[in-house]
Amino acid sequence: MSWMSPWIEGIGILDSAPAWVLAALSLIVIYIFIVVPCAALISYLDRKLTADFQARVGPNQAGPAGIFQPLVDGLKLLQKQPRDPVSWREAAWLSVHTMALYSTVAVLPLGSAVLLVDTDMSAFLPFWSALVLALGTMLLGFSQSGVPGWFGGIRVAAQTLAGAFPALIALLCSGVAAGGFRWSLLAAAQGTSPLQWTAFANPFQFLAFAVFVVSGLVTLGIPPMDAPFSSTDTHGGVSSGLWGRRYILFRLGRFYGFFLWSVIAVTIFLGAWSLPFGGSDYLREQGYLRLLQTLELLWLLLKTLLLMILVIWAARVNPRTRVDQVTDFAWTVLSPFALLALIGASVVVAWGYFQ
Template identity: 55%
Template sequence: MNWVFLWLRALGFSATVPGIPLIALACISLFVILPSCALIAYLDRKLSADLQARVGPCRTGYRGMLQPVADCVKLLQKNSMHSQTLGELLWMLLHTMALYASLAAIPLGSLAMMVDTQMSVFIPFWSALVLALGTMLLGLGQYTTPGWLGGIRTAAQSLAGTFPSLIGILCVGMHAGSFRWSALAASQGFLHWTMFAHPFLLLAFVVFVGGGLVLLAIAPLDGGLAMSDIHGGVAVHVTGRQLALFQFGRFYGFFIWSVMTVVLFMGAWRIPESLRSWFLALDAEVCISVVELTWLLLKTYVLMLFILWIARANPRARVDQITDFSWGVLGPLALVALVGTAFWTMV
């Protein structure tokens, strides 16, 4: 909780403010997660509009920059279309749980970290699983055929995606010698990324990202939410505020997976050592955390936009083909990466 004190001191408060963890959680969601969500939503709409020879949002604010805000406000003032079922309540509970459990363990820099245990990596991973479980329950709880099919597809996909991505994590853990965020970052440098350490780790990177897309059902692998055949699948009966929550949850899954990928494979938050020692000499630790966070988020956004770019250029894959691909291609590749990394680490 170091960093909260740092900031409090920098802003002129005494360090004895009660409810520090809550302040920290609120800060992360208000100043990191929500702006990221808005930014990626805007960039996605604007860049895909550029790709697709159209204009995209342009009315709200300068070049439509306030569009995500407008969307959110619109959804928030809407009521749900029908009364809530037990399944939906359960879903909302799981959703919130996944969200806040992993917020505490999300790695956003060497100083900005709340929980850093031996098993840090698995906390966001677990929350991705809970999100998938929640989505499945939401679909199954709707008592409609599209919702049912969407739920089943989500379940099948998350099962298929978990295996390779879990093994991808193991590869990195083996390489770094720990699953602690700080240790994972320490094993990398500003430009010395784990994914380029040796070919098997590059393979593990590909498997981890691919498995994550399958697990979280991110386009173009989002058969459970397909518009053309089951008109939205799980999301078909989710409206108003619930839809805002649902879409935010999906974004959060995507975001946290990208942050994990960056921390595990793409140099984490490491900035050049000279810059760091220069800041330390100036006694400006707040600056270090800001620069680290910026660098981490920048890489995360680039990765997310790259994935969105692929999604825009390709049709949606069929669910049975996705799961086949995940079990039949990503799974064996993950095992190859694991064995290769093991040998490489021993030698």
Template identity: 30%
Template sequence: MSGERVDQIFVVAKHWLLSLLDGAPLWVMPIASSLLNIAAVLGAFITLFALISVLERKILARIQNRYGPNRVGPFGLLQPLADGIKLLIKEDIVPLRADKIVHFIAPIMIAATAILALGVIPYGRNMTPFSIDGGILFFFAVGSTTELGVFMAGWGSNNKFSMLGAMRAIAQMVSYELPLLITVLPVIMIVGSLSADAIVAAQDGYTMAGVVPRWFVFTPWGAAAFILFFVSGLVESNRTPFDVPEGESEIVAGHMTEYSGFKYATFFLAEYFGMFAISGLAVTLFLGGWHAPISALQIIPSYVWFFAKLAVLLFVFIWIRGTLPRMRVDHVMRFAWTFMLPMAFTCILAAAVWHYQRGLAGWLWSLGIVGIIYLGLSHLLETKKKFAPRTYRFAE
């Protein structure tokens, strides 16, 4: 069957490349295999990074009724190349009173953690670069290291804007890591495994006469958890409307203020890789990983589906950036503790109900729990008052 062959083309290619090393000693094989995986992931995502960096500018331009970059190459597609050369030949400036070693290591550390997190995501059938039993835990263990990198950047620069930005970034990352982790728990509870492959395998198949795929986003708890996860992901990757740590109108560029040239590019790369990682995990956990949305479309290779879903999520990231203004820093924190955290716990409750009562009854029960707590919370937090038409005292 040719569809299957196209689906497994990368796996077959890897096996063929490894078979060239047949005569080598025993310890060479695992190292060569890992190196191939690393090269594949890095190659794919650096290409995606270059593409997204120009597409983001073009989409934002369209939202703002402009053209965007269109000078370099066809449709401005070679713009990332020009940007890269520009950043490479810029002077690397280190502040005189900076903590030189910490200042140097910080961007490397942030980029390394972002790349490591990409390793455990299943990109297609049999295409998980680093498949371990506790894959999801690995993702979060590595992801939590980013905070330290941000702190190092802020401290090492010896600049008050850097330090303030780093403090803001760490405060909001720590706050939103809780809802991020807790919204993952319902999925792990239902699947009964921490391995990303098992989670994708659990979302195989179709219900309702083979029309609706069995993805977790189509259950009440899954939908709620997915939205919460996505919002927390926006915060974790420091994207608008939660980009207070690098809000240029308040604190220049936050922890990146004192970085220039290639080090700045590394931060930029790490931010986008973090975005890819969090979107990839969202696809894996809630959107069925590499499974096709309709059973008739299963002939299209699995990795195409994965990257299509990833592209949709990335588009939403950019869309939100083009639409929403920046939130105030205290509002960001209050939102985490008063709304996100209780809603995340509600998802666990709803998933537990779903676990014991499948079918329509479970669906309704679980929807009821999520709905009641959502309505109660919005009543308690008086969102009505906040979103009511404003009265202006000095304008008009």
């Protein structure tokens, strides 16, 4: 785990630890210090900004301006007793969920020096995990032993299948431009200035970017495409029977899917982690590795959070779309546009090649 070395140098016990221990440690570190705080931050920003849009106050009791609200919510949910013993179906869901979660943390691109798995197929691995996550969510819905959970599970399956196709095609577009699906390659293909980002390289790439973000909403069931979790007709769908610790796990999984998707979108379309004004190269030359990792991570997270907030903003003013309309939209609108973007992007690349 080379990226950890600048941080653990001089700690004797870790210097001599085997690689798999370090790998496991790094996953836990990323999960606890990046994913969970981001979830808290987004849930706070979501509530506060939404309150501003809707002419109300929002959380303001826990801490100054209510910043501890996510923490308080979490603690409250942790205190709750489980209603009934864990069933084997729920256990299956939990293990699938955990597998998906941890496998994606390993492939999460978080900076030029924080790439745990950087293979030729890197960019596809999170997709696989998103699909597994969806499978877990569907099983969870079925395990609710009630009509709402059943409908939720079916809707999850329908939306994930419908959204995955255009998303994969959109991913191909960026791969075509970059010449491969390595995170490092995808990032290196883009410059630091927004004009050099893949999304703004040409209209086809921008189309691909838009398709990618929207099909992410479809695949993961993020508002306003969240029919599987609809509270009015199916009492929350998949999550209808969850509360307490299991509900926290479920919410974290949902957030993680959204977060993962946004990180990928930023990495492949919005300039990845390269610091503005050539900062990354300068820091690397000077050997400030810790600073480089920290700043790149913060820069990437900033762009990710902004993208997420944009999506939340759109979700707040739009009514929830019906599940059959969502799948129709994915197959008959997103998919053709994704194919168009792929053809266009390929032509642009070929044109550059022949020049």
